[in-house]
Amino acid sequence: EGIQPTAILVDPPRKGLTESFIKASAQTGAARIAYISCNxxxxxxxxxxxxxxxxxxxxxxxxxxxPQTHHVECVSLLVKRS
Structure with a gap:
């Protein structure tokens, strides 16, 4: 409560984030979200x-x-629309 981050970094397990976490993190108003994923x-x-x-x-x-496996991590950048 009362936290206003400028950026958020998430690296969830294979099942991804919960809808409640996504909504809560978006409500912070962070300008940027970096999302790291293996799925x-x-x-x-x-x-x-x-x-x-x-x-x-x-x-x-x-x-x-x-290297030399089918596993790839992806890093995504999301930016808050003005």
Whole structure:
């Protein structure tokens, strides 16, 4: 309560974020949200909800942390619409 972050960093488990967490984090009014994910499907689902709550997806960067495997992490940047 009373916290007004300028940026939020989330790195959820494979199942992604809960809807209540997404809504609570969006209500802080943080200007930027960095979302790190090992599951593109849940990341896409969560980003869609952030977009409905006033955030714009600016960038998605895949990162190969586990070379020669099919595992890829993705880092996304969401920015609050003015």
């Amino acid at each position: 593109v499907a849940t990341m896409a689902r969560d980003i869609k909800l952030y977009q409905e709550l006033g955030y714009e997806l600016k960038k998605v960067q895949p990162v190969d942390l586990f």
